[in-house]
Amino acid sequence: MNILLTGGMGFIGSHTAIVLLEAGHNVVLYDNLSNSDASVLDRLETITGRRPSFIEGDIRDGIAMQKALANIDVVIHFAGLKAVGESVHKPIEYYDNNVNGTLVLLDAMMKTGVRRLIFSSSSTVYGTPATLPLTEDCPTGEATNPYGRSKLHIEQILADVCRAEPSFSAICLRYFNPIGAHPSGLIGEDPNGIPNNLLPYVARVAHGTLPYLKVFGNDYPTPDGTGVRDFIHVMDLADGHAKAVPYVMNNTGWIAINLGCGRGYSVLEVIHAFEKSSGQKIPYQLVERREGDIAANWCDPSKAQRLLGWSATRTIDDMCHDAWNFESRKE
Ligand code: NAD
Ligand code: UDP
Numbered sequence: 466m467n468i469l470l471t472g473g474m475g476f477i478g479s480h481t482a483i484v485l486l487e488a489g490h491n492v493v494l495y496d497n498l499s500n501s502d503a504s505v506l507d508r509l510e511t512i513t514g515r516r517p518s519f520i521e522g523d524i525r526d527g528i529a530m531q532k533a534l535a536n537i538d539v540v541i542h543f544a545g546l547k548a549v550g551e552s553v554h555k556p557i558e559y560y561d562n563n564v565n566g567t568l569v570l571l572d573a574m575m576k577t578g579v580r581r582l583i584f585s586s587s588s589t590v591y592g593t594p595a596t597l598p599l600t601e602d603c604p605t606g607e608a609t610n611p612y613g614r615s616k617l618h619i620e621q622i623l624a625d626v627c628r629a630e631p632s633f634s635a636i637c638l639r640y641f642n643p644i645g646a647h648p649s650g651l652i653g654e655d656p657n658g659i660p661n662n663l664l665p666y667v668a669r670v671a672h673g674t675l676p677y678l679k680v681f682g683n684d685y686p687t688p689d690g691t692g693v694r695d696f697i698h699v700m701d702l703a704d705g706h707a708k709a710v711p712y713v714m715n716n717t718g719w720i721a722i723n724l725g726c727g728r729g730y731s732v733l734e735v736i737h738a739f740e741k742s743s744g745q746k747i748p749y750q751l752v753e754r755r756e757g758d759i760a761a762n763w764c765d766p767s768k769a770q771r772l773l774g775w776s777a778t779r780t781i782d783d784m785c786h787d788a789w790n791f792e793s794r795k796e
Pocket of ligand 1: 471472473474475476477478495496497498499500501522523524525542543544545546547562566585586587588640641642643
C-alpha cells in the first residue's frame with residue numbers, strides 16, 4: 466500500500482512510519498517541520514533499514530497536496546497543532562492549521578480520487594466524562610478549548626464528507642494519552658521549551674534538566690486525589706494505525722474508534738513507575754489544579770479489538786522504561 470502521512474515527521478507519525486515500513490508499505494511523510502526535525506528521516510532509516518520518502522510542505526498548500534497524493538491509497542492525517550493552552554491564546558492559528566488544513570487536504574483528495582483517510586482525533590472530544598469507561602457512543606461536543614473544538618469540527622466535517630460521498634472512508638482514531646518512545650531510544654517525544662504534558666516533564670525532572678514536577682491538584686475524586694489518565698505506549702498506538710489500514714480500505718463511511726489501554730493511572734502512580742524504571746528520584750510538589758483539566762478518563766477499547774483486531778500490549782513500566790531510554794540518551 467502507498468500511504469501518505471501528513472505530519473509524519475512528528476511524535477506519533479514517526480512511530481507509525483516505523484510500523485508501516487516494517488510491514489512493507491511504501492510510506493510518504495508530508496510535513497512542514499513546524500514541530501519536528503529533518504533528522505527523523507535518518508533515524509527511521511537506521512531503525513527500519515528503509516528510508517521513507519519525505520515532502521516538505523504545508524497541508525494548507527492545495528497544489529502541493531495534490532502532487533503529493535499521486536498514487537496514494539490511504540492518507541493518515543496527523544498534521545496539526547496540539548498544545549491545548551496555546552490554542553486558547555491563538556485560536557485563529559489553531560483553526561487555520563487544523564480545520565482549514567484538513568479542508569484543503571480533503572479538497573485535494575477529492576480532486577485526486579483518494580478516498581481513504583485515517584484521522585488523529587483525541588479523547589478530548591468527549592469533554593468531561595459523565596461515565597467511565599468512555600465508549601465511542603458517549604456524547605461529544607463539550608470540548609473546553611479551541612484545540613479540542615478543532616478536533617470535533619474535523620470529526621463532523623469528515624462525517625459530512627462521508628454522507629455526501631458514499632465511496633469515502635474515514636476513521637477517527639480517538640487517542641487517549643500517548644507516551645513512551647521507540648525501544649531503540651532514537652525517536653521519542655521531545656517538545657520545544659518547557660513541556661506541557663506529564664511524561665516529557667517527568668522525564669526531564671528525572672534527567673535533572675528541570676528541578677521538580679508540579680502535580681496539578683490532589684483533591685480530585687480519584688483514589689489518591691491526583692488526575693487519572695489512560696496512558697498508551699506510542700508503539701501500541703502506531704500498531705493501531707497499521708491495523709486501521711485494511712479496515713479503511715475495506716469499508717466506507719465514517720467511524721470513531723478509541724485507542725487506549727482501557728485502564729487509568731494516576732499522576733502519582735506514573736511518578737512511582739518512572740522512578741522504578743529510571744532509578745532516579747522525581748521530586749514533586751502538590752499545587753493547585755490546572756485550569757480546564759478533568760479528574761479522570763479512560764476508555765473502553767473493545768471496539769478497536771472487535772473491528773481492527775487491535776489491543777494495547779505494553780505496560781506502564783514499558784512506557785516509562787522507553788521514555789527514559791529516549792530521554793537519558795540526550796546531552
Ligand atoms: P507532533 O507535533 O509531534 O506532530 C505533528 C506534526 O505535524 C509535526 O511534525 C508538525 O511539524 C506537522 N505539522 C503541523 N502543522 C502542519 C501543517 N500545517 N502542514 C504540514 N505539517 C504540519 O504531534 P503528535 O503528538 O505526533 O500528534 C499528531 C496528531 O495526533 C495531532 O493531530 C494531534 O493533535 C493528535 N493527538 C496527539 C495527542 C498527543 O498526546 N500527542 C493526543 C491526541 C491526539
Ligand atoms: N500533570 C501534572 N503536572 C504536569 C503536567 C500534567 O500534574 O506538569 C497532570 C495533569 O493535571 C493531568 C495528567 O497529568 O492530570 C495528564 O496531563 P497531560 O497534560 O499529560 O495530558 P491531558 O491533560 O491532555 O490528559
